[in-house]
Amino acid sequence: SPTFSDRIERIPPSGIRDVFEAAGDDAIDMGIGQPDFPTPDHAREAAVEAIRAGRADSYTQNRGLESLREAIVAKHERDQGVPVDVDDVIATAGGSEGLHLALEAHVGAGDEVIVPDPGFVSYAALAKLAGADPVPVELRDDLTLDPAAVEAAITEDTAAFIINSPANPTGAVAPREDVAAFARIAREHDVLCISDEVYEYTVFDGEHHSPMEFDAGGNLVVVHSVSKLYSMTGWRLGWVTATSERIDRMLRVHQYVQACASAPSQFAAEAALTGDQSVVDEMTTTFERRRDVLLEGLAEIGIECPAPRGAFYAMPKVPEGFVDECVDRGLIIVPGDAFGEGGAGHARISYATDEATIRDALDVMADAYDAVT
Ligand code: PLP
Incomplete structure (x- = not known):
């Protein structure tokens, strides 16, 4: 059998991939870590x-x-x-x-x-x-x-x-x-x-x-x-x-x-x-608006979330079973413990996606929340 370095054996595969595979092709994607804008x-x-x-x-x-x-x-x-x-x-x-x-x-x-x-x-x-x-x-x-x-x-x-x-x-x-x-x-x-x-x-x-x-x-x-x-x-x-x-x-x-x-x-x-830096402001303004939509929606559901001040992720505390319930219902979000033990009990929600998708995702989250609480 092949042998591998001790160093590589200490590294697990990234936990983020798992949710993408579990959710299926037509899932709503709030797991992704990249801006949904074209390159200038x-x-x-x-x-x-x-x-x-x-x-x-x-x-x-x-x-x-x-x-x-x-x-x-x-x-x-x-x-x-x-x-x-x-x-x-x-x-x-x-x-x-x-x-x-x-x-x-x-x-x-x-x-x-x-x-x-x-x-x-x-x-x-x-x-x-x-x-x-x-x-x-x-x-x-x-x-x-x-x-x-x-x-x-x-x-x-x-x-x-x-x-x-x-x-x-x-x-x-x-x-x-x-x-x-x-x-x-x-x-x-x-x-x-x-x-x-x-x-x-x-x-x-x-x-x-x-x-x-x-x-x-x-x-x-x-x-x-x-x-x-x-x-x-x-x-x-x-x-x-x-x-x-x-x-x-x-x-x-x-x-x-x-x-x-x-x-x-x-x-x-x-x-x-x-080159022209106006694209930067445009992206930031858009992300900020989406953040506000997401935060408002989470608050309505009853999910507490420290307001993110940058990047395009939110990391609220979520009830046990919430992430799995979302993934089963076709919404990709990432379990917080994929980022270390300190992330346990949280979910990472990426809002690098359009507002309509965020609103659809919030509907799924509301149902998932009801199902697990
Ligand atoms: N650092 C952080 C915090 C990131 O989130 C990422 C990508 O998600 C990277 C670094 C690496 O990005 P890239 O290799 O695309 O520049």
């Missing part, structure tokens, strides 16, 4: 033009096209007001590869990686794949990650902690003082802060803050992606930025596993970052 035309066109002109046929630099990295630098200047050296950026195959590079380059056997619980499924899995042990930290009642809880979880084995704002699966947005505290913790305890900011542009209440704006003492890797910023999940294009020393180590991993990010996608991402 100018991004698509940039890729097509590059392909037609034969500019996308070859490897790019390992770090990515210089013009793309310049666009990324300009983005951080614009949004964070922080200068980034064009060589301190690696274009990656989405935020997913960015997380992989950050963990693979910095943690290993015997190390602990603090992760939010519930949190995005890749954090614990990629920490384990790198040989380290994920250490889950419970969220506050409003589903934000408490810097004091992270600080309390630090041991002499802690190599890194991961933060994510706006957050999947909760929709929580970290307030400025918490982001400042995370930077301070990274600096004072000399542990790496991996900041996953892929939902940066989807904030309704308050504003996005990055530890880049504060002094993390160089102990910071920012993971980013055009997937959710510009509705480009299929293009598989993201980036990491960090100190030169950290970029050098991550580049070694990237060189061997990826060589470079997909060239056509690099052209598309550059155009998205430098």
Whole structure:
């Protein structure tokens, strides 16, 4: 029989897929984690033009096209007001590869990686794949990650902690003082802060803050992606930025596993970052309206839910059996414990779908709620 690495045997398949398979083809889908908008035309066109002109046929630099990295630098200047050296950026195959590079380059056997619980499924899995042990930290009642809880979880084995704002699966947005505290913790305890900011542009209440704006003492890797910023999940294009020393180590991993990010996608991402940004406001306004429809509907049913301030997920507490009942009735939502034990008793509802669908889903949820309570 085949043998497999100890590392891979520690990783379960993602629990999110199960509900899609259970629900059938004509189910109402509130499980999906991607915006239901098209990629902006100018991004698509940039890729097509590059392909037609034969500019996308070859490897790019390992770090990515210089013009793309310049666009990324300009983005951080614009949004964070922080200068980034064009060589301190690696274009990656989405935020997913960015997380992989950050963990693979910095943690290993015997190390602990603090992760939010519930949190995005890749954090614990990629920490384990790198040989380290994920250490889950419970969220506050409003589903934000408490810097004091992270600080309390630090041991002499802690190599890194991961933060994510706006957050999947909760929709929580970290307030400025918490982001400042995370930077301070990274600096004072000399542990790496991996900041996953892929939902940066989807904030309704308050504003996005990055530890880049504060002094993390160089102990910071920012993971980013055009997937959710510009509705480009299929293009598989993201980036990491960090100190030169950290970029050098991550580049070694990237060189061997990826060589470079997909060239056509690099052209598309550059155009998205430098082109008309009105699509961002349009998406955010739409998501906010849908959030309000969902929250109002949940309240009418009697389901309590901390108001999500960003991303496109809500994570209410739900009665026992509720998720299964919804799935049986043809509505896909994801059980909270797919995101860690801390998610037990909750459901993740994605509202990256049109209002009519949300209203249909609310009808199903109302019936499911009656059936289980
Ligand atoms: N980080 C978070 C919090 C996510 O929700 C996702 C995707 O769902 C990713 C990272 C990875 O996104 P991508 O690899 O498409 O950039």
